[in-house]
Structure formats: C-alpha cells, structure tokens
C-alpha cells in the first residue's frame with residue numbers, strides 16, 4: 150500500500166531469506182485513491198524487482214463485509230464494482246470478497262464470466278453456511294485465511310468453515326500458532342488434505358524486530374511474534390514461510406512432503422503457473438533448507454537470490 154517501486158523492491162529482496170521465491174502483492178481496504186495508487190505501482194513495477202518474483206495482485210478488500218473487517222479499515226469497504234479494478238485485471242490473480250453483501254452476487258457472476266482465470270476467494274465475510282455454498286456455485290473457488298475474519302464453526306451454524314469442509318474448494322490458513330490453535334491446523338489438514346495452502350499473511354514487520362508499524366493506515370504493535378491493533382484485533386502476521394512449514398510438521402500430522410506441497414505445487418496449480426515442481430518446462434525456483442527449516446539458499450528462476458552466510 151506504500152505504492153512506491155522502493156517498497157515493492159524491499160518486499161521482493163527480503164522474502165528470499167524466508168524461502169519465498171514468488172508471491173502475490175496483496176492490497177488491502179483503504180481509500181479508492183490509495184488502492185488505485187498501489188495497483189498502478191504494481192502494474193508498472195512488478196517485473197522490475199530483483200528478488201522474489203511478483204506473480205500478480207491479490208486484492209484483499211475493499212469488497213468485503215464491514216462486520217468482518219479484521220485489520221482492514223471498515224470505512225473504506227465498497228460494494229463489488231468492476232470499474233474500480235478494470236484497468237488492472239491483467240495483473241489481478243485473486244480477489245478476496247464477501248459474497249453475501251448486497252450486489253456482490255452479480256459482481257461474482259460477472260467476474261466469473263469475464264475473468265474465469267481470476268481466483269475468487271471467500272473471506273472477510275459474514276456469510277452463513279448456505280450463502281457460502283451458494284457462492285461456490287457462482288464461481289468462488291477458494292477461502293482466505295480460514296477461520297480468521299469470518300463466521301465461526303458452530304455446531305448449529307457451520308458457517309464458512311463448515312461449507313469449506315464439505316466442498317472441494319481450496320483454502321489457505323495462517324499457521325503461526327497465533328491466528329489458529331494447533332488442533333485447528335490439524336483438523337483443517339485432515340478435512341482439506343491437498344486442498345490446503347499455507348500462507349504467512351505477513352505484514353510489513355515480517356523479518357523486522359518488535360515495535361510499532363503501519364498497516365493500511367492503522368497503527369500496529371508487534372511483540373512476541375504477534376501483530377495487533379490497539380484494541381487487540383490481529384493485524385496480519387509476522388510469520389515467515391519457513392516457520393509455517395516448521396509449525397505444520399511439528400504441531401500436526403502433516404508430513405514434510407505434504408507441507409512442501411502446500412506451499413509449492415498446490416498454490417502453483419491453483420494459480421495455473423508452471424512452478425512448484427522440479428521438471429522440464431517449469432521455472433527453476435528452488436529452496437534448500439536444513440532439518441531445522443533454516444534456509445540455506447533460495448533460487449529464483451535459476452539465480453541464487455539468498456545464501457546463508
């Protein structure tokens with residue numbers, strides 16, 4: 150959201166330390182002008198960064214439900230509106246939205262029709278079980294940071310989580326042991342298996358020390374591996390990609406191979422890109438790490454972008 154080439158370069162050149170070879174530049178709910186500036190900046194500069202590759206844009210907001218805004222600024226939430234993002238659709242790969250908001254059914258159906266390759270993801274949403282299932286029929290095929298900023302999993306009202314568990318949509322989860330309890334990670338893995346993707350949801354303090362930072366115009370305090378707003382709301386994470394793997398293999402029954410797939414092959418297939426497998430015709434993105442998940446080297450498109458000193 151800084152909307153500068155320097156900010157993109159800072160993210161791109163830092164991420165290889167964590168074993169990240171490519172990522173979606175993710176915007177959040179701010180004023181229309183701020184979002185437009187950020188999208189414009191990514192469109193112009195995404196291919197010029199020197200470290201991890203920018204695969205495109207994940208628009209997380211503003212088309213969400215203000216009641217589940219989390220750390221997104223609720224005053225800037227908008228109803229689905231293709232004209233706001235149309236100039237950037239060549240770069241937008243994923244949109245997190247709340248399908249239950251009035252007008253968003255048409256928005257989802259129109260996007261599915263006009264941009265079938267864009268991943269539409271249910272998130273920051275108050276949809277109930279039935280509304281969630283219905284949205285999967287319209288074209289929503291993924292769920293963003295399952296359990297966080299959505300209707301909870303209640304035995305009489307299974308909500309978004311229940312709908313995710315009994316359908317074949319993919320979902321992602323933040324395995325930092327702060328956003329979700331280890332038993333929830335295990336449950337989700339058992340229910341979703343190869344439909345589960347691990348994400349960091351990292352904000353700007355990722356790879357930085359504890360302190361006070363800005364996230365989408367709001368003040369965030371980072372301490373003891375937790376990023377939160379003044380009222381205690383979780384505000385993104387400071388999780389690193391290699392730590393996500395370590396946590397899943399340590400706290401759940403996920404094997405190393407399955408954990409690696411959940412950050413390589415599975416998201417790459419979801420995005421429809423030739424990454425996530427070591428074979429001819431695929432990008433030479435390779436991460437070498439030790440038994441403690443400490444990164445030894447990170448190779449992006451055949452070039453070493455990080456090497457442990």
Ligand SMILES: [Zn+2]
Nearest residue numbers: 209219294298
């Ligand atoms: Zn979020």
